[in-house]
Amino acid sequence: MSTTAHPVPEVGQEAAPRTFPPMTRTDYVTYQGASGDFHPLHHDEVYARSVGFPSVFSVGMLQAGMLATYVTDWLGVEEIRRFKVRFVDQMWPDDELTCKARVSDITTAPDGGRRVTLELTALRGAGTPALLGTAEFVLDPAA
Template sequence: MRTPPVAAVGDRPPPRRVGPLTQTHIVRFAGAGGDFNPLHHDGAFAATAGFDRPIAMGQLTAALLAAWLTDWCGVENLREYGVRFTAPLAIGDVVELSGEVTSLAPGDDARTLATMELAATRDGTTLMSGRAVIVVADG
């Protein structure tokens, strides 16, 4: 079990950039999750839906954001995770994953919990916002 990270209000773990997103990323995620909607792999179909290229599943963006977070804090220290989709991630995009500790509070088990505001962005456009609660070390 990893030691919880030391964190204070205002702390920002180092952001991560992922991409450019490829068709292979989307197809692999589709295979893992079973989402074979043509919006995610067929350019002509994506165009009929108003997109200039196939878009990733929202859950792919959520998974990238969760992976960034848990690489920093340890999945065993994650207590809550929720996201809100605001714009699609498309083939060729580079996404930046980031977050900030916004509050600290005692947990039910006498451990300190940090609330974090999370974001996945592309060139300044928010693709996804989120919130997580993690266990942190006193320090």
């Protein structure tokens, strides 16, 4: 376990929401360069329109990374044990992403720590879900 103390939240507790700045095509291309996913749907406007989309859209793992950053900023990167997401909707240029987390369960982990399960939501600027997911952390019971 980490030596960094994180307070053990209570069931039902919600983290303060975090809204990331509007996403840009440059964000998409920067992420594509880091991930190696160069599918033209995410950077080529002409191609995206030719196959029926109104514009390019973000690689879903970019939003997943933002959501993971949000929850690990709250409960600690060294404490995370599981992170799962389901992609619900595309993120378009100029969309903001608002991340939310709620504690859904707390149990005792095998090592005596507290296993904290979160329900996660990442909303597009219009308020519709882009991602839904869960995360599990193990926190020191003395924290």
